[in-house]
Amino acid sequence: MIKVIELKRTVTDSNDRDAECLRCELTERGIFLLNLMSAPGSGKTTLLSRTITDLVGKARIGVMEADIASDVDALRINALGAESIQVHTDGMCHMDAGMTRNGLMGLEGDLDIVFLENIGNLICPAEFDTGAHRNMMILSLPEGDDKPLKYPLMFQKCDALIITKMDTAPYFDFDLEATKERVRALNPAISIFPLSAKTGMGMNEWENWLLTEWEKQKNA
Amino acid sequence: MIKVIELKRTVTDSNDRDAECLRCELTERGIFLLNLMSAPGSGKTTLLSRTITDLVGKARIGVMEADIASDVDALRINALGAESIQVHTDGMCHMDAGMTRNGLMGLEGDLDIVFLENIGNLICPAEFDTGAHRNMMILSLPEGDDKPLKYPLMFQKCDALIITKMDTAPYFDFDLEATKERVRALNPAISIFPLSAKTGMGMNEWENWLLTEWEKQKNA
Numbered sequence: 448m449i450k451v452i453e454l455k456r457t458v459t460d461s462n463d464r465d466a467e468c469l470r471c472e473l474t475e476r477g478i479f480l481l482n483l484m485s486a487p488g489s490g491k492t493t494l495l496s497r498t499i500t501d502l503v504g505k506a507r508i509g510v511m512e513a514d515i516a517s518d519v520d521a522l523r524i525n526a527l528g529a530e531s532i533q534v535h536t537d538g539m540c541h542m543d544a545g546m547t548r549n550g551l552m553g554l555e556g557d558l559d560i561v562f563l564e565n566i567g568n569l570i571c572p573a574e575f576d577t578g579a580h581r582n583m584m585i586l587s588l589p590e591g592d593d594k595p596l597k598y599p600l601m602f603q604k605c606d607a608l609i610i611t612k613m614d615t616a617p618y619f620d621f622d623l624e625a626t627k628e629r630v631r632a633l634n635p636a637i638s639i640f641p642l643s644a645k646t647g648m649g650m651n652e653w654e655n656w657l658l659t660e661w662e663k664q665k666n667a
Numbered sequence: 668m669i670k671v672i673e674l675k676r677t678v679t680d681s682n683d684r685d686a687e688c689l690r691c692e693l694t695e696r697g698i699f700l701l702n703l704m705s706a707p708g709s710g711k712t713t714l715l716s717r718t719i720t721d722l723v724g725k726a727r728i729g730v731m732e733a734d735i736a737s738d739v740d741a742l743r744i745n746a747l748g749a750e751s752i753q754v755h756t757d758g759m760c761h762m763d764a765g766m767t768r769n770g771l772m773g774l775e776g777d778l779d780i781v782f783l784e785n786i787g788n789l790i791c792p793a794e795f796d797t798g799a800h801r802n803m804m805i806l807s808l809p810e811g812d813d814k815p816l817k818y819p820l821m822f823q824k825c826d827a828l829i830i831t832k833m834d835t836a837p838y839f840d841f842d843l844e845a846t847k848e849r850v851r852a853l854n855p856a857i858s859i860f861p862l863s864a865k866t867g868m869g870m871n872e873w874e875n876w877l878l879t880e881w882e883k884q885k886n887a
Contacts, residue, residue, distance in 0.1 A: 488810025517816040589809035590708025596737035
């Protein structure tokens with residue numbers, strides 16, 4: 448049975464301040480929070496499933512699944528034996544810091560790393576600080592290499608970009624080098640990880656980055 | 668040189684009334700307006716490019732491309748010799764009727780059918796009537812068959828669903844029949860067209876629907 452939290456819009460005029468407070472509290476509690484943003488169907492849950500399995504024994508990972516409706520993602524994470532909570536956003540197209548705080552209350556046990564799987568949307572989530580320590584974006588190869596041109600803010604706001612479904616490269620016209628150039632023109636400091644959660648290609652590089660950033664956060 | 672219109676949020680508290688007026692005016696002018704909604708990277712522009720080429724001599728088609736930034740989509744349509752206008756939404760995640768009206772002013776010449784390529788987003792655009800005669804959604808096969816569970820409102824609001832990139836079916840786990848069932852549970856009246864704009868498979872069925880609906884509108 449998946450827990451589902453029905454969130455309402457949090458009443459505050461200062462999301463940025465709320466986000467700073469939440470980040471501070473999570474740091475105190477030793478939880479490293481990552482905000483995962485992407486378009487619908489980019490493979491966030493598949494990526495997380497593989498990451499959780501790969502990192503068993505290295506980090507206790509929890510996942511907060513944010514969706515308009517359904518609990519299919521939380522069920523998938525739950526089936527791995529990992530701690531997960533499904534939150535519904537009352538039709539809202541993004542998560543803010545207050546919603547993130549309320550959702551986190553549903554996660555139990557001692558956790559090292561928590562992923563917020565934000566609503567599938569490349570626009571609105573980029574505008575709201577959730578209180579996460581790192582922001583990440585997932586672009587799936589089938590979506591095309593023109594996305595940095597169309598959704599620049601999302602690429603600017605993220606610390607890492609993961610390009611998923613790389614195993615399908617033979618079947619699409621996708622220029623990886625052009626994508627990297629377009630992304631770096633918007634955000635020179637971003638880390639970029641092309642990978643396939645299906646075949647495992649590139650997973651190591653991404654997981655090493657995750658563990659390194661977690662380590663940095665513990666020592667911050 | 669692509670024309671770009673920078674739209675601002677239209678100041679109105681009655682989008683539904685604006686949308687009704689715009690629909691009425693377009694009917695008077697003999698323009699059939701279709702609102703195309705989808706996630707980013709679903710293949711809207713590729714579908715429209717093939718449709719425009721296939722229907723040369725049958726219908727004069729124009730396209731309004733709505734994006735946060737860039738003019739890559741309008742350039743692609745323009746290269747076909749079709750009338751197109753790029754509109755930028757000032758960071759907004761959807762088009763409303765007032766914005767649609769302002770964007771339409773940039774389209775020149777006598778047109779029979781106009782497509783509004785709405786912002787790539789499965790959430791917010793579903794909540795705003797643009798004044799279109801028909802609403803359509805594009806789901807690309809790589810996005811997965813769970814989308815009707817996660818974004819029910821979008822599927823409920825549409826007259827037609829096009830499932831694109833069907834040529835990539837061998838490389839993904841996508842259950843077409845399950846998708847149809849989930850969609851019809853939300854919206855029994857919706858027309859569903861699985862197709863590949865790359866290979867041409869299924870294009871006829873979709874184009875016949877388009878011409879039939881246009882005919883119905885002319886006789887309405």
